[in-house]
Amino acid sequence: MSKRLHQASPLAGHCQPGFYGVAAKGRAKAGIRLQEICGLDLAQLAWFAGQQADFEVWLKKNLSASLPGPGRSVRLAKRANRQAGGGWLLRPEPRKLWLLGLSGPLLDPAKMADYHGLDLGHGRCWLRLAGPSCLDVLRRMAALDFSDAAFAPGQFAATGFDQVPVHLLRLEEGWLIGLPRSYALSCTQLIRETSLQFGLQQMAATGCEALA
């Protein structure tokens, strides 16, 4: 059996697990739990004006899923008859769809060629931000309305942290943050520093099964 090389994390060696800030030495509970999620597969599909109806049919046929609206996601459950372990469909731009796979590609790359498939998996680093002080941190990072009414679980947004383009997916518990790989450490340090005042629990990086 051939060996498989795993992607190196841009955060490797830089985020030691532990309690930091006001959560250090047990002075307070951690308001923030931060964890890198490794191994997510990210592919992009794109279509052009006048093709959306065809694309929706294609998507239904190939993934049994509907096209999420802009700023929305569709959760794909793991299916017994499919090797892929589920994931999300995300709409980062009006005519682009992201396939975020939890255990490998959601679609055969040959099929994705129908709609200009592009592997973006190496270009992103994913963090899960959770804990009771999530919104306090996010409000310091991005100029968005993070209230439940405006940003419910399942909603997705392209925004910026300190001028860096980032993507946010609200989970049932916490948020999934997609950082451009080259900025990942710089942005993560910013999130960590912002979290210290609320107490930070830095968790060890984990595989994407944590999101399944």
Added chain:
Amino acid sequence: MPGWRQPKHLGAGQLECDHHILGAEIIASSAGFVPNIQLLSMRGIKPVWQEKITSFVAGPHDLAVSVAGGAAGCFEDQAMLASVERFLRKLQGQKAGRPPAIGFARTADSLFEIRPPGKAGRAFLDPQHDVTSKDVRQAVQEGYLSVEHIKRYTTLGMATDQGRNGNINGLAVIAEARGLSISQAGVTGFRPPVTPVSIGALAGRRAAAHFRPLRRTPMHDLHLESGAVMTEAGLWQRPWYYPQAGQDLEAASIAEAIRTRQIAGICDVSTLGKIQVQGPDAAAFVNRLYVNNMGRLAVGKARYGVMLRDDGMVFDDGTVMRLAEDDFLVSTTTAKAGPVMQFMEELLQLRWPEMQVCVTSVTDAWAAVSIAGPAAAEILAELAPQSDFGPDAFAFMDVKHARISLPGGPVPALIARISFSGEKAFEVWVGAGFGPALWSAMTDATEAAGGLRYGLEALGIMRIEKGHVTVAELDGRVTLEDAGLGRMASATKPFIGSVLRQRPAMMDKDRAQLVGIFPKNRAVRFSAGALLCAPDAVSGHGKGWTSAVAHSPVLGHWIGLGFIAGGAEPWAGKTVMIADPVRGQQIEGEIVSPHMVDPDGERMRDRIGGGS
């Protein structure tokens, strides 16, 4: 409150009510239900006053926007549902029917200002900025008539609530003071954000280590571990040089350039911008963008290209790879990756929306390593044994998919035979997550062959020797002809900048043009940023300038690139003065071709043997 009587409105702001004193930590006030029309106002829809709900609603407009529910002033449940159903009927092309009633079934008297009977206290309109009705009336009395002026004079509605609590009350007082209706008094415009956000989040951290976000290549930590001295390149940090024991910048970079030309060297080029251009019109799109013909670029080939701005000045340069009929991978300079991506989006969204082209920044998805030097092919052959790197099998400007054998397992790669150093060279691209493993493997293989890693300074030396331009030369003031690239421009197709580049002043033969510069006394060094002057006129801006200078290991003396009026030809055999008043230096120099080493590109095309 139990035992309290309901206050009674006597009209004109007068209330009849009991007086009570309560202790309180917070006083919260509500302006009642008001249609949320901020976004519509920002789209240019004029608000109109609705007396029944004492609020503004969106006025008539011809935008593809329908307003329903509370935003249209329908506050009762049934009316809200009816307005949504009406909207859906309109969407389906059915007769919409009459609009439902707005407001509440039970209405209250308008109360814009509270004046306690028999007391001369203040009546606050804007509880955040402490603006009173007296302030507003005084503003009107002083001659402020427009609501926009009164707002700025009194700060009414300028607090973080952006007038949500007090604006209507203020407008009512203005209207009363001017003897107008609220509708006639007008309303101020709305600005983003609709939802309050912290100014800090908008501005970014911008302090200490986060003054600017730092971009790291996938190999960043490995560079630090190997003792590289880093330098900034935009937001990135890149290896400047890799000092061996006792070496300074000059010694290390010259040693790196020599060894690369003699054997091989590897350089992290991950910072170059990378943009995927896909779609049925991708070829036509890149053809319009670049000055040279990209439409006929064969699949599996790369081509150096230059793009201009609309005004005809050089915008950026880089390599275009054609991966499939409808799929191009465009590389930009490190500095212009963002601006080029923005420009492409602007072209596709605003100028050519009919083109079926999708552009995606993939800079962060790839790790890229350049391996240059006579032994480059042999070293790569060890790492990708299934690929043939022979000169016929892998020709100059070929692009091929390959598998690189790394200790953790094989990984897919894209390899292009392109060269910036002037040596026979390849760029190896792998997924960014495999970058560290690739770098380690290439370092081991290159060092085993007697080669080394090289940094930006050595790359600078080699590109100056070759006369290859960078952002130091393409500084936004340069035309194709100035940079010696005029012959690249296609005469058979239009491209961005193709019209304005032909203005007489842009084609003037006396414009400063790219040249090479030698010191007359080969033992003397000089600097970038010096002026090039005629010997009898060392003053003012001179006739040109030096843009980049290095010590050439091949030629054995200092050389430079720069621009001088008319280019190399009129200065042949003449002396120029290299005047550097800032550093207090003035030396004699001579103007030569910018292609100072291997002008015909024999080395990078593999037409001669290695060694120098």
